[in-house]
Amino acid sequence: MEQRDSWKWQVRKSIRSTGELKEYLHLDSREECGIKLAEAEFSWHITPYYASLIDPDDRNCPIRLQAVPQEKELHDNSGVMDPLEEEKHNPAPNIIKVYPDRIAWTISNICPVLCRHCLRKRMVGREHFDFSGEAQKAALEYIARTPEIRDVLLTGGDPLMYPDEFIDEILARLRTIRHVEIVRIGSRTPCTLPQRITEKLCRILKKYHPLWLNTQFNHPKELTEEARIACERLANAGIPLGNQSVLLRGINDDPQVMKALVQGLVRFRVRPYYIYQAQTLKGTSHFITPVEKGIEIIQSLRGYTTGFSVPVYLLDTPYGKVPMNPETIVQRDAGAVYLKTWDGKIWREPNRRE
Numbered sequence: 001m002e003q004r005d006s007w008k009w010q011v012r013k014s015i016r017s018t019g020e021l022k023e024y025l026h027l028d029s030r031e032e033c034g035i036k037l038a039e040a041e042f043s044w045h046i047t048p049y050y051a052s053l054i055d056p057d058d059r060n061c062p063i064r065l066q067a068v069p070q071e072k073e074l075h076d077n078s079g080v081m082d083p084l085e086e087e088k089h090n091p092a093p094n095i096i097k098v099y100p101d102r103i104a105w106t107i108s109n110i111c112p113v114l115c116r117h118c119l120r121k122r123m124v125g126r127e128h129f130d131f132s133g134e135a136q137k138a139a140l141e142y143i144a145r146t147p148e149i150r151d152v153l154l155t156g157g158d159p160l161m162y163p164d165e166f167i168d169e170i171l172a173r174l175r176t177i178r179h180v181e182i183v184r185i186g187s188r189t190p191c192t193l194p195q196r197i198t199e200k201l202c203r204i205l206k207k208y209h210p211l212w213l214n215t216q217f218n219h220p221k222e223l224t225e226e227a228r229i230a231c232e233r234l235a236n237a238g239i240p241l242g243n244q245s246v247l248l249r250g251i252n253d254d255p256q257v258m259k260a261l262v263q264g265l266v267r268f269r270v271r272p273y274y275i276y277q278a279q280t281l282k283g284t285s286h287f288i289t290p291v292e293k294g295i296e297i298i299q300s301l302r303g304y305t306t307g308f309s310v311p312v313y314l315l316d317t318p319y320g321k322v323p324m325n326p327e328t329i330v331q332r333d334a335g336a337v338y339l340k341t342w343d344g345k346i347w348r349e350p351n352r353r354e
């Protein structure tokens with residue numbers, strides 16, 4: 001019999017209705033109504049494991065805010081659905097190419113939890129996604145005939161939502177391409193579905209070194225014993241682990257919280273890699289913090305804790321990721337920051353003040 005500690009059980013028992021959600025937290029009728037309104041536009045589901053981390057009585061629980069829809073999502077017309085213009089950077093199906101030597105390949109549109117702040121809300125958890133044999137073949141052919149690609153990032157959605165055999169096969173195919181030096185996986189499973197990181201999966205992954213994995217923990221409450229075991233298994237399989245947090249208003253926009261997070265991550269053998277500024281993205285503007293908050297957080301870490309546990313604070317733009325430090329912020333005015341990208345372009349990002 002499958003149990004709570006089986007990832008397939010967690011996926012099958014995912015919470016998809018307010019009725020089920022009420023077993024994990026208190027919802028008043030207005031909140032319940034808000035969820036029902038919001039879900040018409042932006043779907044949601046939550047693994048029982050992740051839901052079990054919610055404080056039932058705290059409306060502002062950082063786990064709840066990341067996973068449970070709010071009516072606010074509907075009253076936000078500030079952003080667009082594809083802020084990184086990823087759909088304009090597709091040289092082959094599902095491949096996003098912004099940099100000369102590396103690509104992101106979105107191979108899945110499924111995730112264990114549909115994060116409310118998700119950058120790819122336009123595709124994750126939605127129906128239209130083509131990862132058929134044809135689309136896969138075309139993407140692999142593109143990679144094979146493009147020798148400058150030395151780094152392939154498998155992302156999504158979550159690539160680890162596929163069965164083991166599928167992951168084995170896609171990695172084996174990529175590994176037949178000689179110029180692909182490193183493969184990276186972006187997966188939030190260590191945080192939202194740690195049961196996915198089985199010994200068997202790790203035995204498959206370690207056949208394909210050099211393989212790196214970046215995950216997304218946003219709050220110290222997510223650093224549970226289950227998550228620790230998942231990270232330990234991956235690290236013991238020789239996979240270097242990194243963490244990409246998103247700076248989220250009311251969740252982790254606080255130097256104390258971030259310090260506890262990065263220190264907990266290094267105890268889990270995960271190196272804090274990036275803190276992303278939340279995107280100007282439709283349905284998520286309630287998460288955006290002022291740029292000054294991110295800078296303050298980095299300043300509160302540098303020198304005050306282990307050097308390699310200080311991540312880089314950055315904004316992702318259609319031209320690539322731009323670190324937000326005093327040298328790259330070329331101008332600031334009342335409503336925006338102007339950032340210089342890696343290849344010298346200027347990107348204007350609205351800056352929401354408190």
Ligand SMILES: *Cc1c(COP(=O)(O)O)cnc(C)c1O
Binds near residue numbers: 096097098103153321
């Ligand atoms: C984030 C990203 C990468 C990887 O960027 P790094 O800074 O090397 O981690 C590559 N391609 C795309 C399109 C990306 O969004």
Ligand code: SF4
Binds near residue numbers: 111112119120
């Ligand atoms: S894990 Fe990543 S891709 Fe999946 S819903 Fe969350 S933010 Fe989006």
